[in-house]
Amino acid sequence: QKEVEQDPGPLSVPEGAIVSLNCTYSNSAFQYFMWYRQYSRKGPELLMYTYSSGNKEDGRFTAQVDKSSKYISLFIRDSQPSDSATYLCAPSKAAGNKLTFGGGTRVLVKP
Amino acid sequence: DGGITQSPKYLFRKEGQNVTLSCEQNLNHDAMYWYRQDPGQGLRLIYYSQIVNDFQKGDIAEGYSVSREKKESFPLTVTSAQKNPTAFYLCASRETGAQPQHFGDGTRLSIL
Numbered sequence: 001q002k003e004v005e006q007d008p009g010p011l012s013v014p015e016g017a018i019v020s021l022n023c024t025y026s027n028s029a030f031q032y033f034m035w036y037r038q039y040s041r042k043g044p045e046l047l048m049y050t051y052s053s054g055n056k057e058d059g060r061f062t063a064q065v066d067k068s069s070k071y072i073s074l075f076i077r078d079s080q081p082s083d084s085a086t087y088l089c090a091p092s093k094a095a096g097n098k099l100t101f102g103g104g105t106r107v108l109v110k111p
Numbered sequence: 112d113g114g115i116t117q118s119p120k121y122l123f124r125k126e127g128q129n130v131t132l133s134c135e136q137n138l139n140h141d142a143m144y145w146y147r148q149d150p151g152q153g154l155r156l157i158y159y160s161q162i163v164n165d166f167q168k169g170d171i172a173e174g175y176s177v178s179r180e181k182k183e184s185f186p187l188t189v190t191s192a193q194k195n196p197t198a199f200y201l202c203a204s205r206e207t208g209a210q211p212q213h214f215g216d217g218t219r220l221s222i223l
Contacts, residue, residue: 102151
């Protein structure tokens, strides 16, 4: 079993819909949780960075962490075709520590 | 503009040949990282360096080597001992403290 799991998708939604992405992990020592967006043939771009459980909102993006269930979510409101990308979750045990990446979920937002 | 520059964008290797991938950053970050990404898989850590002249093996270091002679540079050599080198290689860096990693745009390595 992988330490961090994501559904590979693709997840196809119409423009303007809410995109809901999930990630599960097995290591209870993870404390910091990152979401990265990766366009084809590009490097990952940091979207959200949260510590411990709870919600964090940044514009159209909301990250949720439920440590009791070892479950991480990312929501994208008012989705745009430019949101079409692969989304990677990456938890870590300590600030600045090594990241453990999920395999990513591919998202397609159709105009 | 500040950022992380990886070169070349595409690289081809012949059997038995060593190749070196370049990673340069002008963000004044102390820590630098090398990852490998294969289709459908997450990024896997090859090597990382927290300070100049020091580096540690990651999860898949066999067949790779690095150096960190300057703060801004962290080149990765893929040696002939790496039997399956075809992959997308990503370099990252971050500031000290509780700061996340930021990535370059990668080098795609293929075998001729």
